[in-house]
Amino acid sequence: MCGIVGYIGKKNSLPILIKGLKRLEYRGYDSAGVAYIKDNNIKIVKTVGKINNLDKLLNYNDESFIGIGHTRWATHGSVDTTNSHPHQAGSITIVHNGILENYQELKEILTNKGYTFKSDTDTEVLCAYIDYEYNQTKNILDALNNCMKVFEGSYATAIMVKDIPNKLFVMKKDSPLVIGIGEQENYIASDISAYADETSAYIILEDMEIGQIEKDNISIYKNKKEIKYNIEQVEQDAFDSDKNNYEHYMLKEISEQENLMDKLNNIYLKNLDKIMDISKYNKIHIIGCGTAYHAGMIGKYLIENYSDFEVNTYIASEYRYQKIFADDKTLVIAASQSGETADTLACIKKVKKYGCKTLGIVNVKNSSIARAVDEVIYTEAGQEVAVASTKAYSSQVYIFSLLALKLGITKGLINKNEINKEYEKLPSYIKELTNYDYEDIISKIWQAKDVFYLGRGIDYISMLEGSLKLKEISYVHSEAYQAGELKHGTISLIEKDTPIIALISDETIALKTISNIKEVKARGAYVVLLIKEDLNINIDKECYDKIIEINATDNLLQPILNVIPLQLIAYNIAKKRGCDIDKPRNLAKSVTVE
Ligand code: AGP
16 A cells, blocks of 8 residues: 655755655555655655555656655545645645545645645645645644544655745554654655665654654654653564565565474464463454455464364454444454555554453554553564455464463463474464465366365365365356355356365264365365365265365464465465466555555
8 A cells, every 4th residue: 555755954855755656566566656845846646556556757867855655555536647746736735644534624724725736646635725824834744743633544744845945744543654764864664675775864744743853853743742752672683574585575475484483483382471361351352454354363273172262353444433332341353464454553542441451463563553551562573564354363363372372271272292292283283374386276277267166164164265275366257155055056066177175184074065166176176175185074076176185283283284286376376367466456565545
């Protein structure tokens, strides 16, 4: 989702802005632009498509020491140059991430005052309103402060003012923004990964704060008063954005799951004190979006089945508006890779009003969700660049397994020594599954229009994740179904050669799923069966076309292994279809608007 950069200092700003924008490409975007000051004039260059398109339009001989830049992920108005950022009104030029919810109302006010608008965006209105306030107050800090009282919605903005050519301004509510601190130079970015190699110190702007940034000074204001700020340090190795000879980040990140399990064993399994004791709560709610929600659903099954405690899981975009039953004895667990997902963050803010305790299972250190929750367990997966989440998912499932394990041990339901051995075997099992040759299966199903994923119980949740992976990166329509549910409608879609991917890892209901697989096979489906290797059941060879045996581990950990073939099937289908695997169309890595 939109990325913001800014620079003020002693170097030519253009290459620095472009470098920052390229680093933020992973967030997802459809157009890009910059504004910079040259000879006291603000120049704007913007275009649709990749940053390389913008790069080609820039005149790098235009030396400028102050500028802002933006990657836009369209929300209001189509993808075109007029709608892309920066936007300008009077003395003000801005880039913006977020949604100004009351922009129609403000547009009407501004139109009555003589403002005209070129674009369909909320951002142009936001820009014009700042200009209007600036004309009234003649003081930019007062103007921004007044705007914050009027603006509804979310915004992280970087602002240039025509008659203040030696300063940049920023303000923020509910969208992320950081200020990187350099020597005689300072940076602005949506996240510090944009400039982590330029500076190791940064400030995280909090909601309702305004920043005034000069090349050798930074001041932060809240409610018209200058306030003290904390300086954070970039963690070494936090941003490993090298592809290491892998064709795609997604493949690299799938492969990294092997070592990640080792890392997590060392950090957490050997020190269960780092894992929250969830036994003292009456209720547990788990929230998340997309893949993180799927990890949360696996978490529900693990905590319910292995530590005998009822858990409810919710999609964050629903939970934030629905009636909830929660109080100070409720633990709300938020799962998020980026730690910036607007809906998940809004849920945390909501449940605090109910007095709930909050736990974040988060990958990105110091992210908004990590800072908003009472306690955080980091998933330690390192930077995930591919839009399709893989290693973040398995690390979230891992942490959920430890929450269940710790509670199960406390209740005397799980034997720690036995299960420890299974955790230690995870890396070698993952290695085997990543090295498996999926080509035979892919060659049969890569051209399909629809793919159906079947499973029961916890296997169905893995299939939801497998299906999401396929959809998002290959653009093949797919659905995951509880195997027993198909005959209540969807089986009408099954015809000759319709691909069905079925997962069986739970012995207790394996024969039931097999019956369902036979039903689709009888209607001509092409069945790929993923099955836990040592299940004590007889499987009729007639009921599948291809079989992949998944290494057997304890049921508490089995979902971590089950997802690996699903990730690789999706990856290889997308590759064969020539898709832009790491940056699929329309998608953003960090979803900072609702
Ligand atoms: C995963 O492949 C997706 N790109 C998406 O569903 C993602 O998991 C979701 O947007 C939540 O993001 P988060 O983990 O950063 O909160």
